[in-house]
Amino acid sequence: MDTADADERANLVPLIDCMFFLIMFFMIVTKFTPDELQIASLLPSQQGQIDDDRRSPPLLPEPQATIAILPIGMPREAQPSHYEALVTAQERDHRFGQRVEMRVGGSAGIEIDATALALGAGDAACEREMGRVHAYLAAELGAREIAGEARADQADVRIACCSRLSWSLAMLALDGVRAYERDRASAPTDAMTLADAREVTFTAPPIRNSTRYALGDEIHTLVHLR
Numbered sequence: 001m002d003t004a005d006a007d008e009r010a011n012l013v014p015l016i017d018c019m020f021f022l023i024m025f026f027m028i029v030t031k032f033t034p035d036e037l038q039i040a041s042l043l044p045s046q047q048g049q050i051d052d053d054r055r056s057p058p059l060l061p062e063p064q065a066t067i068a069i070l071p072i073g074m075p076r077e078a079q080p081s082h083y084e085a086l087v088t089a090q091e092r093d094h095r096f097g098q099r100v101e102m103r104v105g106g107s108a109g110i111e112i113d114a115t116a117l118a119l120g121a122g123d124a125a126c127e128r129e130m131g132r133v134h135a136y137l138a139a140e141l142g143a144r145e146i147a148g149e150a151r152a153d154q155a156d157v158r159i160a161c162c163s164r165l166s167w168s169l170a171m172l173a174l175d176g177v178r179a180y181e182r183d184r185a186s187a188p189t190d191a192m193t194l195a196d197a198r199e200v201t202f203t204a205p206p207i208r209n210s211t212r213y214a215l216g217d218e219i220h221t222l223v224h225l226r
Contacts, residue, residue, distance in 0.1 A: 006051055015121075064158050065157045067103070068102070068160050071086070071096060071097070078223075081216055087216075099113055100112050114169065130172065137177060152196055157177050157198060158200075162222060214225075
């Protein structure tokens with residue numbers, strides 16, 4: 001190789017050193033702020049030091065009285081797979097849905113003869129079962145009554161019925177709640193007073209076969225409702 005060619009070759013080592021120094025400089029002094037942090041900085045927050053009298057109170061769930069309707073013989077301490085097996089056994093023996101249990105919150109439930117209810121109004125057995133349900137709901141709702149509050153300000157009622165059971169059982173619970181409200185209305189004989197009664201809602205049934213033990217999960221939730 002000619003000596004003149006070697007002298008004309010550029011020495012890139014100082015240039016590379018300068019590039020590394022510049023990269024290190026920008027890495028140290030530059031701060032990258034994610035878009036999420038920019039959005040979060042615009043949102044209200046309770047973090048930081050604020051006066052106690054300015055602190056927002058925690059959001060508490062609205063009080064509710066939950067009526068759960070589920071197959072008979074479902075213990076509280078069980079796994080979804082166990083509930084699934086119990087229902088399967090009742091269906092195999094053609095016993096499923098003949099007798100059901102109604103619970104209000106975590107209180108002890110009442111056993112209902114669904115076959116008697118199927119006989120319809122006017123039958124003595126049907127009227128007896130409806131009377132038992134009305135009396136049970138009146139006792140449970142009365143125990144949860146808020147003294148001095150108007151009917152519309154009482155705790156809302158939520159009815160949750162197992163999706164495998166007849167929808168008429170949920171309507172039976174609604175009828176019991178409305179009878180309780182009617183008896184405590186200012187004019188019990190006026191049906192229009194129910195417009196001022198407490199709110200009653202129904203829990204939407206889950207999607208069938210959404211999980212391996214979909215029915216067991218549903219019953220597990222109903223058993224442990226408060």
